[in-house]
Amino acid sequence: MSQEWNIRSRGHICSFCQKPLVDRAPVVSALKETAGGYERFDCHPECWKTAERDWTPFSQWDGVYFAPVKEEKKEPLKKEDAGELLRKLVTLDDPAMKNVVYVLAVMLERSKILVERDAREQEDGTIRRVYEDRKNGDTFVILDPRLRLENLGEVQQQVVALLSGTKTLGEVAKEEEGDGGDAPKEDATETPAPDEAADAKAD
Numbered sequence: 001m002s003q004e005w006n007i008r009s010r011g012h013i014c015s016f017c018q019k020p021l022v023d024r025a026p027v028v029s030a031l032k033e034t035a036g037g038y039e040r041f042d043c044h045p046e047c048w049k050t051a052e053r054d055w056t057p058f059s060q061w062d063g064v065y066f067a068p069v070k071e072e073k074k075e076p077l078k079k080e081d082a083g084e085l086l087r088k089l090v091t092l093d094d095p096a097m098k099n100v101v102y103v104l105a106v107m108l109e110r111s112k113i114l115v116e117r118d119a120r121e122q123e124d125g126t127i128r129r130v131y132e133d134r135k136n137g138d139t140f141v142i143l144d145p146r147l148r149l150e151n152l153g154e155v156q157q158q159v160v161a162l163l164s165g166t167k168t169l170g171e172v173a174k175e176e177e178g179d180g181g182d183a184p185k186e187d188a189t190e191t192p193a194p195d196e197a198a199d200a201k202a203d
């Protein structure tokens, strides 16, 4: 199943009064859970206050609206790649990649590209975090797999390998599947690459 619906772009007109949002002015954003996923609302703070609603938002936050800039200065290549990689991964929705997706989102948050807007604990105990792209306002709903600290380093290495192009998505997905979730891999059935073997011994 495609998880396209976990990405929602920010609107440029108010969801309630349909008038344009004002550049650099406060905006209220909300996600409404629907049968098919999420519906996104962006609106003037006054409209949010006064509009009649018969629903409770899954998530809601205050932000600042930035009108799209026509000619943007190019960001350093790596940052763009990271954002693009996240978009690709969220769209792919491969359960084997859930750790990678989450760690990448956290890395993008630390480099101030994303901002966390909300965190929702689900009935099954998992947490869904809502991240917003600071620049274009797109939101990503991302599952927090509650990674254990000892697994974090390994996942970070995979993310770095993806960004630097030394590993493909397919290779990382295979590794993650082989891990069988949280258990550290002792008996890898595949022959590890020399550097991985060295890592295992150092463990």
Ligand SMILES: [Zn+2]
Pocket (backbone or CB within 6 Å): 014, 015, 016, 017, 018, 019, 043, 044, 047
């Ligand atoms: Zn409005």
